[in-house]
Amino acid sequence: MSKMSQVNALVERADALYRDADFTAVQRWKEANPGAKAVGYLPIYVPRELIHAAGMLPVGVTGHGDIEIIRGDAYFQSYICHLPRSVVELGVSGRLDSLDGILFPSICDVVRNLSGMWKVMFPDRWTKYFDVPQNFDMEVGGKFYRAELNSVRHDLEELGGKPILDDALRASIAVYNENRQKLEALYDARSRKPWKVPAWESYLMVRAGFVLPVEEHNALLDEYLALAMARDEKSKDHIRVVVTGAFCEQPPVEMIRTLERAGCYIVDDDFLLGSRWLRQDVNAEGDPIFALADAFLNHSTSAPSKYQEDGKNGEALVAIAKEKKADGIVFCAPSFCDPALLDQPMAVAAVERADIPYTSFLYSENTGQFQVIREQAGTFADSIRLWSNS
């Protein structure tokens, strides 16, 4: 197989995983590992290390834009975002039956309330709300967070019927550190040579990690990156943009492609942010719970769902844009997403202060028409090119 067709084959595989609303990869994993359990998690971040160390498969449940919503809409008013509808649809249609439990992290009131709905709708399945501190003092928020981690650990031990040993947890931290490094390498390569590593492909590669075991995902990332960088692609006259606001409900991959086709290289983004939540390696030695808490409190990324202690909302976005030499920023948030949309005016103000051009639009995971977005992004790219050439 040529390098070109090899990379295409990898992308096709990741695309098939992305489209598969039946989570067959999870079913297959369970068949290959009789008796082993799979545990789902909603956006944004959960410490997958704990699930992994329990010998279980962590599975990202981030809604689905392609499935027909038959019953999900009956649970939510029109002014609530789309993600919980598709998650409920996945649940009531039995597509999540391969999951033995599910974690709902603290991110917004919708996911929070959904955790309680799940308890009512699926009383026999392990359902846990995973609270995270908004106080970042290790003695205060850190203590609370360690207790939350231990509570998840305890529940997973009960679910799995065996203890999670510190050694196993340290080993899981190490393998997820590798995963974080590989994702960083992917993003870094994309920012350096976006013509070789298109954002939509990179997206699919990251997304594959939502259903694949981390070891397999690590191998996939290596293979993809090597093949993609060996491509014989030339740089185009595209502008460089950072996309922000898409940390929870995901845009359809077609929308990411649309932005690229409209002349925007996406050199950074907050898609599937949970995978890149921790910005540096977690200490794989010593007390693993302490290490995970330290990473969350002191080395996690900034996001609208997280309290901005220093009041400098939007500054992290500006810093990324500068670091990645972006020409502009695309604010792209799901309709009715309170965290993203309440945060946006502050981020916009920071971006304006830094004199970075920006544009903004809304989407939903089931958006099917991209014409307007294409035109808007195209105009944005043109205006930046014009401005930089003048």
Add this chain to the structure above:
Amino acid sequence: MSGAQTEDVHKEPSMRLQKDMIGGHFQALANAKKNGKKVVYTFVPGNLAELLAAFEVLPVLPEINALQSGMRKKSGMFIGEAEKLGHSEDVCTYVKCDIGMLKNGNIGPTGEKLPDPDLLLLSYTGCFTFLKWFELLRQEYDCPIAMLHVPYQADGKIEPGHREYVVNQLRTEVIPKLEEVTGKKFDIDKLREHLKLSVQAEDDFVAVLESAKHRPSPIDSYFGGVYYIGPMFTSFRGSEAGVTYYRALRQEVEKRLAAGVGPITPDGPMGEEKFRLVVEGPPNWTSFREFWKMFHDEGAVVVASSYTKVGGLYDRGFRHDPENPLETLADYCAGCYTNLNLPQRIDLLCQYVEEFDADGLLINSVKSCNSFSAGQLLILREVEKRTGRPGGFVESDLVDPRYFSGANIKNRLESYLQMIDQKRSVGVSAAPGMPHSKVDVEMGP
């Protein structure tokens, strides 16, 4: 939780008393800077009124400002202003109303400018929007901010570790910042004194709420209830004025109870009680009187509501405990209605339907509030199923007049009440899972 009063409205004596209290508070705010008083902005659910009183600071509650703007018909303009500034149409209108008001000079309900905050006390209880709201305000004011994160009752109870976390934050974050801003040392005995006053008022407040168990109910626990919770959920908990108000209110209600009469509405005493409802969700403020009229015109009285629990579930036994001042504040914060998980909310509403012998649960789903609204359709189904009494569903918004369609709500309410009537006339209670006034779609796994 209103405070805003319009003219030509029938007023109970307690309402006049409350009006004077609120007037006095806004007067004190207007003179705060002149009198060297410090001002703390904070939220209603889980507010630390007693602690603030112990530091002798004056609270400003932006939700109250927003709802008052709604009642004074100013919110539409304020929201428009905020949207022009780039705030999304999709988000909570309380926030936009507040931002719009701020950009218009921050003029309070008495026509005087509200003082800028000396401290933003971000008591993050039961609603994610609070976090963003004060981050937004922080961009506008040059003042410190204290964050108090209250964990969610995800497993239906307040965990000891959660209490400890809140207490630790009080000790290391909230109290030191209050000390810094006021220049005063924290006096735990002073806090205890205020907590003692809270307990007195809380007992009387619960007696008022419980009175709705009688037939006819002497109170309306939703529309009237928003007045009754006003002092308790805002700056008057833990004060002598609060104690006086609740004693007077209780006496007033007990008088009506003894006389066997129903609630007083803005249009005068209510006629015959024909329907007893439990209501979930906040009210609409922009057409508050019109909204209430739709109910009392039909003889529908609200005997219990969840909105009157956003500042605590006193009726389920919570009382501030002066013996454990910081722990009790933590429990108070964690116990507010919007900090309960969905199963707890369902249980509570079912209990209300049963205990208050209501005809059913009506939900007013407000567009603004994901904290309340996400999951309400499931709540409705479950409460119908468990109580066997029909549910109704109407939609509006808190302070965005664009989302109040009077005709629509009236229609739905009337057909809901008709449905209750029909069930009665055939002598059966509603069957589980029967269709209700809005959503009749197959649900459930």
